[in-house]
Amino acid sequence: MRDSSSAADATLLVSRALLGVVARSVSTALEVVTLPQFRVLVVLSSAGPMRMGALAGRVHANQSTFSRSMDKIVAGGWAQRSSSPGSRREVLISLTASGRALVDEVTERRHREIAAILDRLTPPEQESVRAALELFAIAADEYSVEELLVLGI
Amino acid sequence: MRDSSSAADATLLVSRALLGVVARSVSTALEVVTLPQFRVLVVLSSAGPMRMGALAGRVHANQSTFSRSMDKIVAGGWAQRSSSPGSRREVLISLTASGRALVDEVTERRHREIAAILDRLTPPEQESVRAALELFAIAADEYSVEELLVLGI
């Protein structure tokens, strides 16, 4: 615990920098969509079309709440309702082209910004950063990514 | 750009993991305070007491909006108004003990979680992670931390 304390300090620093990157990458999307709404789009983007109930569960929203939130998302043209082939009482939600583009745009901007930062390092430095980050990512892997939804990312 | 691309991928992974940490660390605070409110507390914590107008500017809020947001923050006991010694028309905002404790608690939890992750690595691995992260932090340093406010961190 003693040795990892300075590494933890460095990590806190990096987390600030990375959060800046994330915040910037999301900020343009937040001009057209709210954070809770963007959350939904991200879930749809990674998990594919889902039922209303399942989707509501993923973002920890109430059914009733979620139904109306989805009204707005659909009205904005980011997602669409369709009837499920399996059961007529189920409503399937899927991203529209606009919705997918919005999420992709955010991811790409984030990737570009990170690449730009790394480009300031020499190739050997980049390699050591990559190796170290992979180590960290593996060590952090046990942690669920579920809570990301709190921030809508 | 070729070499940094895989490093960028690793960074994206890490940013997800770190965001998970951040989200978890903030989530308990969000049970008693909203995200925009917590934002204000973070600014106060790092910058010290500020005028209403300056504080509103820092979180990109309207004066009128901010005045009432502050009503709620003050009502919650997280910050307090006081008259400025310089001018009686200025209102100085400062954190209460509760407000400071709330922010500190989040920071400490974040630090603990990161330390816990790093503890899974061997000491040499920790050292290499620390060195790599410092490299990254330095490379990212040009980027302003201002945009963090978008996420309220």
Place this chain on the structure above:
DNA sequence: GATGTTCCATGTATAGTTGCAAGTGTTGCC
């Protein structure tokens, strides 16, 4: 076919954020 369950939508209500505009008190300047 009657019953109960699942899934979604709607009714109703509360709380927070946000913006524009108007108002109050304070300060500085002529």
Place this chain on the structure above:
DNA sequence: GGCAACACTTGCAACTATACATGGAACATC
């Protein structure tokens, strides 16, 4: 002293999120 600029607050209004309860259609089971 009078007047404009400044700092903050309040009135008014719209929008979003969230929750609990209710309603209604589709399905499963018996």
